[in-house]
Amino acid sequence: MSNKVIIDPVTRIEGHAKIAIALDEAGQVETARFSVTEFRGFEEFCKGRPVWEMPSLTARTCGICPVSHLLASAKAGDAIMGVKIPSTGVKLRRLVNLGQIIQSHALSFFHLSSPDMLLGWDADPAVRNVFGLMGAEPELARRGIRLRGFGQGVIEAIAGRKVHSPGIVPGGIADAMTTETRERLLAGLDEAQQTAEAALELFVGMLDKFEREIGAFGLFPSLHLGLANDDGLWENYDGHLKFVDAAGNTVADNIDPADYRTYIGESTRRDSYLKSPYFKPLVADGENVNAGIYRVGPLARLNVCKTMGAPLADEALLAYREMAGGTANSSFFYHYARLIEILASTELMRALLEDDAILDPMVRATAGINHRHAVGVSEAPRGTLFHEYHVDQNGLLEEMNMIIATGQNNLPMNATVLQIAKEWIDGHDIPEPVLNRIEAGIRAYDPCLSCSTHAVGKMPLDVSLHDHEGTLVSSVQRG
Amino acid sequence: MVDRRQTVAVTFDGVDAEGVVGESVLECARRNGVTIPSLCFLEGLSVWGGCRICVVEVAEDHRLRPACATQVVPDMEIKIETPRLRAYRKSILELLFAEGNHVCAVCVSNGKCELQDMAVHCGMDHVRYDYRSPLREIDASHPKYVFDPNRCILCTRCVRVCDEIEGAHVWDVSYRGEQALLVTEMNKPWGESLSCTWCGKCVAVCPTGSLAYQGRAIGEMEHDPVMIKRLAVARSRNEWLYPEESK
DSSP: EEEEEEEESOOOOOOOEEEEEEEEETSSEEEEEEEEEOOOHHHHHTTSSSSSGHHHHHHTTTSSHHHHHHHHHHHHHHHHHHHOOHHHEEEEEHHHHHHHHHHHHHHIIIIIIHHHHHHHHTSSSTTTHHHHHHHHHHHHHHHHHHHHHHHHHHHHHHHHSSSSTTTTTTTEESSSOOOHHHHHHHHHHHHHHHHHHHHHHHHHHGGGGGGHHHSSSBBBBEEEEEEEEOOOBOSSSSEEEEEEEETTEEEEEEOGGHHHHHHEEEEEEETTEEEEEEEEOOOOOOOOOGGGGGEOSSSHHHHHHHSSSSSHHHHHHHHHHHHSHHHHHBTTTTHHHHHHHHHHHHHHHHHHHHHHHHHOSBBBOOOOOOOSEEEEEEEETTTEEEEEEEOOTTEEEEEOOOOEEHHTOOOOOOEEEHHHHHHHHOOOOHHHHHHHHHHHHHTTTOOSSSSSOTTTTTTOEEEEEEEEEEEEEEEEEEE | OOGGGGEEEEEEEEEEEETTOOBBBHHHHHHHHOOOOSSSSOSSSSSOSSSSSSEEETTTEEEEEEEEOOOOOTTEOOOOOOOOHHHHHHHHHHHHHHHOOOOOGGGTTSSSSSSHHHHHEEETTTTOOOHHHHHHHOBBBSSSEEOOGOOOOOOOHHIIIIIIIIIOEEEEEEEEEEGGGETTTTEEEEEGGGGGGOHHHHOOOOOOSEEETTTTTTTOOOOTTTHHHHHHHHHHHOOOGGGGGGG
8 A cells, every 4th residue: 555645735935836745555755746736827828918028027927036037038038139238237137136136045044944944843833934033033034134125125226126127128227227326235235245144154053953954955966057157157147058967077068048948858747837847968758857857046056157256255165165075966055055145146246336337327228129039048046047939020929938947946856855755754654844844855945936935823734645546544734 | 268258157066166168077177177087088189088987977967978078058067076976987997907908017008007097096996897808919010119909998099199180090990899999001000001100199199008119118108198289289379388388
């Protein structure tokens, strides 16, 4: 007789998903599946809309990382127009993306993941959330919330609004930066940088306690994908695609993002709306796509780059690589990488803001429709994001494809769930802290399945045990 | 200037006002600083009376009349803010929203839209009718302008301005009832129109994001309906007004 455990919904992630774990007759974990149960349909309802509208339309994919969609979409729009956007427009787009990385990573670390680490995996679920954190560590929680606020403020100042900003447009940025805005952002940078350093120090100080998690939260070899530039610096806006393997060797480099289909395939599963992209050259036709498993996001970006291009973050990167043994292959290190990226973002932001060129009023190129096909790529906080558009001669969408970062981490997330389940589950008795670890394994990737989170203090979690015929043996509910 | 010999006494919601024989209730209200909500009416163009937002109640028989197409008469008692009229205005707006595909969040006119402003003014906070969600194709064939019929409320301002001011009559209404749709030049793509002069008056007077400049992103479209009043005054009286004078 085989049994199945369902965790539905998975909590403290952005979106709706469930986890199904099947046990064998001996009660040992046999398989584990992570499924996304929500359907959006953007690729269908965007058809027929003008390319000018696409940034704002696709930004609605998400309320956490809309800037990533705005950038990928606007870059696709740039390519449809065939324009080279003014250099200050590029700098402002870079700034807004750094603001996005800060706010999204701060949300992931402080609001969603740190309660596990600081309050304990075994803590009462009713307090194991950001409000529990406020009670136990009020100063840390306050700083985390303020850091996120700073990142949101950067987005608002440059692009007009914190969420679904209208100011990122095909051709550049809608409005130039004013001196007042620049001064205001610079004034907030010191505190943001100090918070980033403090969070990093806190996390590194805790790492000793998480030896088992580091070894079981998705520690497996895989490829890593990220945007890269010719200088080997950490890249989050432009450049080419680069894949490295688990040892850090370059597998494919200098890939034009427009050529992504040569390297990335997309497989689908019956039980999930989330596609599973894979590295095509390693998967023969009809073979298991797991051979082409790759990761994206902070972990992958730090494996792809040589240096961060920011002094403090580079110091942190050295320590990180020493701890990870070179290339980081444990998904637990996503948290670590995220904190280094926040620090790097504050440093790079300062460099951009202190350059007077940021005030240049020329921030937007204009043109009509000059190309029928384009691919726009940006590094979202969660990883590489692709927008591919086919338009008619008037710029109306005929076909589109979006490859979301979280999708690319689908195979790794499934592998992580299985690994954690095997490490902690033994028999039919599955205590709540173990379920939380399984969820935390997913949370390490900071998946953005849409823009919703759980209700604080009432995390609904249904666990059902089924026999091989689908009969309900027992069920547990919390929340 | 008001001609004293042709004035009549009227009241708006019980407040005395002075009307001029021959003028509409809407014109009279505006001249007296009284607000009557309206959508399809535009100073400088002929009266259409189609949107029915400006309906008022006249005490005499309690019949509803469009203020834009009703002339003032002596001792007229005009009601504007009654529960019945407020409910009608809201219903009309809800029907307009339910009829097309009005998604303010991604519209070029977001924040600068007369339909949106009217919904706010009339306190329309939700739509009680089922959305029809019609499938309507955008016409982006014109090199300068885009027509998105999803956002069209058939106010016919573009039809009237093109015919009456520009004299080109590119626009017209085709089909009937719920199928009614604006078309350009015998239902040809706008970009293929031989009569369009590219003057942009239709775009200037559009109250929603239905007619817009090419290349405009969300919230970037600003219409200029007052321009038509300037043109109309200039044409009829040879008076050339500055934009602020024509408001």
